[in-house]
Amino acid sequence: MIEAAMIWNEPNNKSHWDPELDPDWSRFARMGRIAGEAIGAEAPGLTRVLGGISPIDPNFVSNMIGQGLFDRYLGAPAGVEPDLRCVSA
Numbered sequence: 001m002i003e004a005a006m007i008w009n010e011p012n013n014k015s016h017w018d019p020e021l022d023p024d025w026s027r028f029a030r031m032g033r034i035a036g037e038a039i040g041a042e043a044p045g046l047t048r049v050l051g052g053i054s055p056i057d058p059n060f061v062s063n064m065i066g067q068g069l070f071d072r073y074l075g076a077p078a079g080v081e082p083d084l085r086c087v088s089a
Contacts (some may be wrong), residue, residue: 002046009036009051025060029067034038036069 010016011028022028036048050069053060064070 002043004041004047004049005043006049006051007032007039010054012052012057014056025063029064029069032064032069049054053054 008016011032012025017028019025032050037044037049052066057063061070
């Protein structure tokens with residue numbers, strides 16, 4: 001049984017995404033929204049999760065919320081990955 005679909009792990013890790021090509025992360029946010037919508041269209045009740053983030057950009061979460069990628073952010077204690085859910089389709 002599939003319980004959730006992870007769209008990306010450590011999306012703001014510079015080895016996984018080039019911030020020089022997407023300095024405001026708008027391309028990434030758009031891709032994440034499209035992926036979340038596609039998953040929601042196929043499996044409406046399935047939780048869509050963005051993997052844990054790298055600690056290199058303290059503004060990443062607020063930036064993604066501002067760009068409409070998350071509908072909620074469930075923070076976590078140090079050492080525990082937060083639960084970041086994408087916008088529902």
